[in-house]
Amino acid sequence: MDLLNALVVLANFVIIPGIAYGSTLALGALGITLIYGILRFSNFAHGDTMAFGGMFAVLGTWWLQSKGISIAPLPTALLVIPFAIVLMILFLLFCDRTIYRYYRKVKASPIILVMASLGITFIMNGLVRFIIGPGERRFADGTRFLISARDFKAMTGLNEGLAIRLSQVITFVAAIIIVAALFWFLNKTRTGKSMRAFSDNEDLALLSGINPEKVVTIVWVLVAILATVSGTLYGLDKTYKPFTYFMLLLPMFAAAIVGGLGNPVGAIAGGFVIAFSEIFVTYAFKKFFGYILPKDMLPSGIIQIISTDYKFAVSFTILVLVLLFRPTGIFKGQSI
């Protein structure tokens, strides 16, 4: 019984949040890795792209809520996501045509593109704050819990409850659907194959008659989908706050690099590695060990390896370890 209770505690506070957070990071890292693979630069604007997509979803949700439209028990935001994606596609293509295209044409060094992406980050950041404000915005509605802690206790008779929020399930399911669709697209369709060819060897792809501008356009479309979905779902699961998306940049980059920059499978694996390490290292295990260890062996502290204030340190440490020992990532990514 005690062991079961301990496992439920672990599931409730580590595994389920880890899966939801990992799904978000995986989607974010996929976006970063796709841009890296095709356009060959680290897109610092990705966090704020997510914030921008999330903003469209928040505004749309508010509008629908004011009209009284809902798809309860699911959150209204799901209804809005497709429209937000369309807006994001237009917005990102606009950014690409006005800013990035020129640097591709003059074959500028990647670092110039990184710098341009930093400029876009701040424009997006400023616009988001201007339009929706820097504070917390709530837009979640529908059923909150799939299983609440109380129901779980009543069902199983355990001391500990297991709460599963609907937003966590949606995040995970959406991640699976998107990843599956993306892989189908990359591996089975002609366009997807041409994209992979372009990523592997640009010159060869050009020689075989692949239109680079078309490939680039499709990358931005995919990035818009990934960023809008992950941005909205993260906002739904936690709460929508523009600043938090900039802070996601480090874990997302760490995820992409751990998996191997430019490698989509790696980005997903990296997302979960980072998410679970972060939650595992900052979780206070007192309750968990309370069930497993005898009372007199239990330490007096809260058994937390490092404080949650330092959760960036986790992504950073993993990043540093990977850079030191395996710069191409767990799955082989592009290095130089």
Added chain:
Amino acid sequence: MMNRNIVYFAVFFAMLVFVGMFQSWTVAFSIFNLCLISAIMALGVNIQWGYAGLFSVGTTGFVALGGVAAVVTSMPPVQEAWTTGGARLLTALVFAGATIVISVLLWKRMTKGRIRGFVVAATLIIGFFIFRYLFDPAVAEIESVNPAAEGYLGGLGLHIIFSWIVGGLFAAGAAWMIGKVALGLRSDYLAIATLGISEIIIAVIKNEDWLTRGVKNVNGIPRPVAYEVDLQQTADFVRAADWLGIDTVLASSLYVKFSYGILFLIVLGLIIWLSELSLNSPWGRMMRAIRDNEEAAAAMGKDVTKRHLQVFVIGSAVCGIAGAMLTSLDGLLTPASYQPLRFTFLIWVMVIVGGSGNNWGAVLGGFIIWFLWIEVEPLGLWIMEWVTSGLEDGSDLKDHLRDSAAHMRLVTMGAILLLVLRFNPKGLIPEK
């Protein structure tokens, strides 16, 4: 060509005088002091980017380390905290350092294999728990000493000017560690790694109350110049102010700002002089050769990674010096004020706009961008007032637009960066 540069600076000073005459001289002087500090930070970033093409987004972290240096060198030590927990804390820190050094040595000395990985991992994990065992109680003891005013170790009680050097050393140390890891790999990795280290440094400053009092801020950091109150009570000063026909309070405030300005000018002058010397030396030519063609330079026998590390450390040290100067100008350390937008990003805009690779360009960029950063806000507010003047008072839209005028600064600066990068990538004062 030289004349045009002089015109740029002349225009800047004319704008400053304009602010002085129509807004107030106190504002003009405080803008100028921060312009000087910004110019030093821009020089630091210019050393990294302009000389060597290194892209670091960690300036905020290095500036914040300078701020910490100001606290730990110049604040008076808190005796009680030292006697209760100081020894144990120092032991913990030394122990942590020793653990890391031992792990690195083990990694280097032992033969490659599974055993090596296991031994090193075990050393680190056991070391971490022993460190926490030593560290946690010491922190609790130190933070319980008079928490309202102290609750931290204080500093060494040295003169604040020393902290400028210490700030440079702190930043150089952090930069060395991060450069050792991230340099020599692909160029974006440095950017990502510095983004990480900067966030961690800021998290440390916000949360380690025993060192910096965290979000409770450290007030009353000693000044390198006179205090207004003292000046107002000095008979000679009052007489001089009377003779000039300036109000004593205003005169004292101007005098303080002016003295800071002189000190900062000396530092800025020194750094420009050294930068110009090094840029025109064989070392500077080698750096530019590496920047322009790494492979060719490597083929000529230059150790590219080592040079990059060197230049990255030097540039960061300059940012650290500027950080310590900033904290001694403010007289307080507010960890919450270290925001990547305010430092990292703005400094980048300064370097790009001013002219990367040219020291005078970086200085000019620092002056102009800081001036705009301060003056665009009232301007933005004024534009918003004008835009919303048609709307009725108290409407939601009007309030919203007026409240968010401040965020337009980000958009403006982002747009300036993109425009300059696209249409005038060499900046106002191009590299020679």
